[in-house]
Amino acid sequence: MKQDELLNIVTDNAVFGGAYNIRVNGKLFDRKTNENVDIVSKEGASGIDIFIKDGTVGQTIGIPVVLTSGDIQEVVLNDFHIGKNCDVTIIAGCGIDNCSSCTSQHDGVHTFYVGQNSKVKYIERHYGHGEGSGQKVMNPETVINMEKDSKMEMITTQLEGVDSTVRKTTAHLADGANLVITEKVLTTGEQKATSIFDVDLDGKNSKAKLSSRVVAKDNSYQDFYSDVKGNNDCYAHIECDAIIVNNAKVGSTPKIVANHPDASLVHEATIGKIAGEQLLKLLSLGLDEKEAEDAIIQGFLK
Amino acid sequence: MLKLQDVCYSAMGKQILKDINLTFSDEIIVITGANGAGKSTLAKIIMGILKPTSGKIFYNDQDITDFSITERAKMGIAFAFQQPVKFKGLKVLDILRLSSSEKGKSLSTYLSDVGLCAKEYLTRELSGELSGGELKRIEIASVLARKCPITIFDEPEAGIDLWSFSNLVQTFKNFQNQVKGTMILISHQEKMIEIADTIIVMKEGKVEKVGKNHEILPTLSIKSCKGCGGNR
Ligand SMILES: Nc1ncnc2c1ncn2[C@@H]1O[C@H](COP(=O)(O)OP(=O)(O)OP(=O)(O)O)[C@@H](O)[C@H]1O
Ligand SMILES: [Mg+2]
Numbered sequence: 001m002k003q004d005e006l007l008n009i010v011t012d013n014a015v016f017g018g019a020y021n022i023r024v025n026g027k028l029f030d031r032k033t034n035e036n037v038d039i040v041s042k043e044g045a046s047g048i049d050i051f052i053k054d055g056t057v058g059q060t061i062g063i064p065v066v067l068t069s070g071d072i073q074e075v076v077l078n079d080f081h082i083g084k085n086c087d088v089t090i091i092a093g094c095g096i097d098n099c100s101s102c103t104s105q106h107d108g109v110h111t112f113y114v115g116q117n118s119k120v121k122y123i124e125r126h127y128g129h130g131e132g133s134g135q136k137v138m139n140p141e142t143v144i145n146m147e148k149d150s151k152m153e154m155i156t157t158q159l160e161g162v163d164s165t166v167r168k169t170t171a172h173l174a175d176g177a178n179l180v181i182t183e184k185v186l187t188t189g190e191q192k193a194t195s196i197f198d199v200d201l202d203g204k205n206s207k208a209k210l211s212s213r214v215v216a217k218d219n220s221y222q223d224f225y226s227d228v229k230g231n232n233d234c235y236a237h238i239e240c241d242a243i244i245v246n247n248a249k250v251g252s253t254p255k256i257v258a259n260h261p262d263a264s265l266v267h268e269a270t271i272g273k274i275a276g277e278q279l280l281k282l283l284s285l286g287l288d289e290k291e292a293e294d295a296i297i298q299g300f301l302k
Numbered sequence: 303m304l305k306l307q308d309v310c311y312s313a314m315g316k317q318i319l320k321d322i323n324l325t326f327s328d329e330i331i332v333i334t335g336a337n338g339a340g341k342s343t344l345a346k347i348i349m350g351i352l353k354p355t356s357g358k359i360f361y362n363d364q365d366i367t368d369f370s371i372t373e374r375a376k377m378g379i380a381f382a383f384q385q386p387v388k389f390k391g392l393k394v395l396d397i398l399r400l401s402s403s404e405k406g407k408s409l410s411t412y413l414s415d416v417g418l419c420a421k422e423y424l425t426r427e428l429s430g431e432l433s434g435g436e437l438k439r440i441e442i443a444s445v446l447a448r449k450c451p452i453t454i455f456d457e458p459e460a461g462i463d464l465w466s467f468s469n470l471v472q473t474f475k476n477f478q479n480q481v482k483g484t485m486i487l488i489s490h491q492e493k494m495i496e497i498a499d500t501i502i503v504m505k506e507g508k509v510e511k512v513g514k515n516h517e518i519l520p521t522l523s524i525k526s527c528k529g530c531g532g533n534r
Contacts, residue, residue, distance in 0.1 A: 213391070241390060280351055281387040284398050285448065286375035294399060299391035 005278045006066045009127050009159070010093040014253075018088070020058030022049055024066050026074050037061055047109075050130035054083035054115065062091045065108070070100025070134040075107045077203045084147075086118040086186050093125035096136040096162075105137040112143065114150040114177075122154045128161030142169045148203070158193065168196045173234075175203035183212040184301045187220035187248070197226040200264070201234035208236040216248035223251045230256070230263025240269040243300060245293070257276035303327055304348065304452055304484055309357035311343055318343050320507045322357070326452075330478055332487045332495045334522070335504035341488045342384050344504070345454045348486075349381040350374045363451070377431070380448040384456035384488075386441035388429050394440055395424040402447035412443040415473045417466045435461040451483035460489045471497060495519065 002023060019037035022029045026046075033039050035057040040049045050061065080090065098104040108123060114120055128136035138158075146152060158165060171179055180201070187193050199208050208228065216222045228236045242250040256265040274296050282292035304326040311319040319340050327501060333341050346352040348359065350371040358367045389397070398409045410420030416439035426432060428440065438461045445453060455474070459467055471493050478485050487494055495501060501518035503511040511518055 045505060136405075275387075277385075277387045278389055280371065281383065282382050283371040284349055284351070284375050285397075285444070286372060287400065288372050295396075296389065296392070299389060299393070299396055302391055 004069050005064060006095040006097055006127070006129070007281065009060060010064045010066065010095040010125050012125060013179050014060065014062060014091050016060055016062035016091070018023045018061045019050075020032055020062040021050075022062070022064055022066075023076070025068060025070050034059075034270055042077060045077055046074060047079070050078065050080045052080070052082045052086055052088060055085045056083065057087045059251075060089045060091065064092065065106055066100070067094075067106060068094045068105045070098045070104055070132060071102035073103065073105040075109075077109045077111075079111045080112050080113065082112065082118050082120060084115040084117055086115065086120070087201050088119075089171070090121070091120040091123045093123070093127075094138055094140070095127045096129070097139070098128070098130040098134040099132040100130075100134045101132055101286075103135040103137060105135075105139075107139040107141075109141045109143065112145060112152070114144070114146045114152055117149045118147075119151045121152070121154065121272035124154070124156045126156075126158040126162055126165070128163065130161070136161060137164045138162055139166045139168075141167075144169070144179065146154035146171065146173045146179060146206075148174045149176040150174075151178045153180045153182075155182045156184070157195055158187075160188065162187075162191065162193070166194045166196070170196070171199045171208070172278040173201050173203050175205060177203055177206045179206075179208045180277070181208075181210045183210075183213075183214070185222060186217070186297075186301055187216040187222055189219045189220060190218070191220040193220075194221070194223045195225065197228070197238075199226070199228045199236065200231060201229065201236055202231045203234070204232045206232065206234045208234075210237070210269055211239045211241075211247065213237045213241045213300055214250065215243045215245065215301060216250050217245040218248060219246070220248045222249075223253070225253045225255075227255045228257070228265060228267075230258045230265050232260050233262035234260070234264070236263075236265045238265075238267045240267075240271075241300075243274055243297065244271065245273070245297075303360075303362055305360040306344075306348075307358045307360065308349060309354045311340075311347060311352060312355045318507050319347070319354075321381070322509060324502065324509060324512065326484045326486065327498035328451075328482055330474070330485045330487065331359050331499055331500045331502060332489055332498035333342065333502045333504060334489060335493060335510065339504040340507040341504055342456055345381060345456050345486070345488060346531070348452075348454060349379060351381075363496040370421065375516060378451040378483075380445045380450035380453045382442050382445040382453075382455045382458060384460065385435075388435040388437065390427070390429050392428050394426050394428060397428055397440065397444050398424075398447055401444045402449075409447065412447045413440075415446055415476075416440070416443045417469055418443070435463065442470075446477055449481055451481070452486075453477075453481070453483060454470070454488070458487065459489060459494060468493065482505075487530045495522070
């Protein structure tokens with residue numbers, strides 16, 4: 001698969017009107033900055049610092065990573081310093097095309113400092129491709145620090161082809177901060193995916209909504225852990241929905257801790273096969289079993 | 303023409319349908335009868351969701367008893383469930399697209415047929431975010447959109463508010479004028495029963511009465527009830 005093709009999949013064909021930093025096979029491939037957004041390579045480590053000025057509004061910033069050959073293992077640290085009163089979209093993601101027999105691995109730690117009253121939409125897509133026996137491994141870690149009245153929406157999607165992934169997301173929310181995380185994961189074959197969420201609602205009136213929708217097919221295995229602490233007058237809702245197909249296994253281990261009398265925390269988890277009645281409804285519209293199953297799964301992960 | 307011949311159905315050692323012999327032609331047929339009489343079971347047997355324990359089903363003289371749900375759907379049988387099905391992730395537009403090959407604007411008309419504003423609903427998820435009545439209307443719309451020669455609606459009035467109910471009755475009439483097929487309505491509502499050409503009354507798994515509207519309607523004591531001056 002060509003580099004451009006892989007980039008388009010990872011970024012969902014987004015056009016970066018603002019700044020961008022494209023990393024290919026472990027090296028900087030292209031970078032553009034502007035007067036509001038500065039991108040600086042880290043010294044002594046792989047990765048970048050992204051500085052977004054106070055009041056930056058309407059920019060889309062892209063920082064995709066692609067690996068097009070086997071035997072690359074990298075750890076990248078990216079820090080996002082987002083000023084006050086911003087409203088920006090950040091598109092990250094990693095695509096690995098590995099046709100070799102060696103493991104390709106991208107581990108990224110993305111740390112966000114979201115300034116007061118700022119609004120960030122963060123989209124991350126993961127995709128693996130390649131017929132070779134080489135493993136495609138991604139371990140993304142996201143650390144989110146939210147200042148007063150900031151908002152962050154994080155959408156992560158692991159499309160297919162990733163053999164092994166451990167995703168860890170940590171967040172600290174100040175007064176009035178609002179965090180929404182939507183995670184979609186599809187695993188097939190022998191793949192394994194683990195998601196760990198560790199959220200501290202420190203501020204008064206802080207809110208977190210965490211939703212995980214996953215499909216595990218074949219012999220794949222997925223595990224979901226969440227540890228959400230309400231340390232103030234706050235609200236959190238965690239929802240974990242999983243569809244299992246064939247012999248796949250899914251685990252969900254929620255933990256919600258109220259460390260404050262006004263904390264209100266909800267957890268819901270549903271794991272199971274596609275509901276029989278859903279299949280029956282689509283069959284009665286004239287779809288065959290395979291089409292019905294695909295329609296249900298596609299909708300669920302969309 | 304749809305024909306059920308000596309259809310019986312048992313589940314968990316209980317006989318739910320007994321010797322059903324019915325012929326449905328191109329008209330409006332209303333099936334009524336007490337809760338638990340076997341109306342939904344009969345509908346599911348026609349759609350192929352349940353297989354009769356014995357007996358046969360013919361569609362235009364072809365034996366379809368062993369046909370799958372998909373095969374029957376493709377032949378032109380459609381069924382609106384009594385309990386609408388929820389889907390996480392599927393949008394109203396998605397289900398309409400799966401129901402019909404028509405495009406955008408004409409799909410919207412199926413929503414207005416059931417009293418919903420397309421603009422507001424097309425992008426909504428078919429999940430618990432919608433009210434029971436809204437889900438029910440969308441279920442009906444998804445079946446209207448199929449424009450099948452054989453269409454079964456299982457208690458379409460359930461959960462629909464009174465004001466919208468008369469519009470719904472009109473929608474079924476219009477649909478029948480357009481499609482001119484076999485429209486089977488399972489209903490307890492007098493206003494719905496009134497539009498029937500043929501009425502079937504079921505009781506304890508059997509067909510108790512079947513006949514033309516003017517023959518059966520007067521024998522039904524819907525308006526009356528014991529002890530409140532009814533004409534029973
Ligand atoms: N799978 C099953 N196993 C055992 N009994 C069943 C099963 N399905 C239905 N029944 C029973 O069969 C009878 C008929 O059910 P059915 O749903 O067809 O009734 P209905 O006429 O549609 O009633 P309603 O007006 O309440 O919708 C009921 O007594 C019901 O409890
Ligand atoms: Mg019923």
